[in-house]
Amino acid sequence: xxxxxxxxxxxxxxxxxxxxxxxxxxxxxxxxxxxxxxxxxxxxxxxxxxxxxxxxxxxxxxxxxxxxxxxxxxxxxxxxxxxxxxxxxxxxxxxxxxxxxxxxxxxxxxxxxxxxxxxxxxxxxxxxxxxxxxxxxxxxxxxxxxxxxxxxxxxxxx
Numbered sequence: 001x002x003x004x005x006x007x008x009x010x011x012x013x014x015x016x017x018x019x020x021x022x023x024x025x026x027x028x029x030x031x032x033x034x035x036x037x038x039x040x041x042x043x044x045x046x047x048x049x050x051x052x053x054x055x056x057x058x059x060x061x062x063x064x065x066x067x068x069x070x071x072x073x074x075x076x077x078x079x080x081x082x083x084x085x086x087x088x089x090x091x092x093x094x095x096x097x098x099x100x101x102x103x104x105x106x107x108x109x110x111x112x113x114x115x116x117x118x119x120x121x122x123x124x125x126x127x128x129x130x131x132x133x134x135x136x137x138x139x140x141x142x143x144x145x146x147x148x149x150x151x152x153x154x155x156x157x158x
Contacts, residue, residue, distance in 0.1 A: 005086075005141040005148075015142050019075045019085040020046040023110050028053065028133075029072040030091070032064045043110050044075075045102040050136040051087065054100035057129025065091040071135060081145035088139035093131050099124050100132045 003010050010016055025041040032038045040061060045052045051073060055061060065071070073087040099120060107116035142148055 006139045008137050008140050010140040010142050011137060013142055015083050015144055016085050016140070019077070019083060022075070022077075024075050024077060026051060026053065027074045027076075028061075029074070030061065030065055031068045031070075033060065033067065038064070043106045045106050045109070047102070050134045051089075052100075052102040052106075053133040053135075054096075054103040054106065055131050055133065057095070057131060059131065062093055062131045065093050065133065069093075073135060079145070082143075084141075084143040084145075086139075086141035086143070087135065087137045089135040089137050092134045092136075094134075096130045096132050098128050098130070100130045102132065103130065 003013075011020070026044040027039050027041050029037060029039045038061070042053045042055075069090040069092065071089060071091045073089075074084065075087075076082050076084040104116065104120055107119050110116075111119065143150060
């Protein structure tokens with residue numbers, strides 16, 4: 001599939017599918033309330049249409065994402081060479097009373113059943129407030145540093 005960077009159909013590539021199903025962290029880049037950039041690593045769930053993340057009520061990123069919803073995400077492997085999935089989109093934040101449903105899925109995926117059950121039992125208390133953060137990709141890039149490189153880099157000898 002020879003699609004240009006930015007084409008959302010890059011989500012259908014083996015590299016993107018592998019990273020979206022992995023336990024690598026998504027690095028969420030956004031603009032904080034003071035106007036400076038932030039990057040925050042987050043566990044995530046891919047539901048086939050959007051990246052879903054969760055945070056606890058009161059987190060500073062909630063207000064920042066509502067004020068400036070344009071974000072970027074990176075999911076990558078260590079390498080060398082690294083595999084990299086780049087996503088841009090707009091964050092939507094919804095307040096949730098109790099545990100965000102995808103948060104339970106995220107915990108099981110990253111931590112396994114036993115540890116997820118312990119974490120969920122610890123936090124699922126009356127009065128718990130969380131926020132569900134979703135990003136629907138509007139721009140997608142993939143880099144494998146073998147066949148797809150950042151522009152204007154080129155493969156040596158070409």
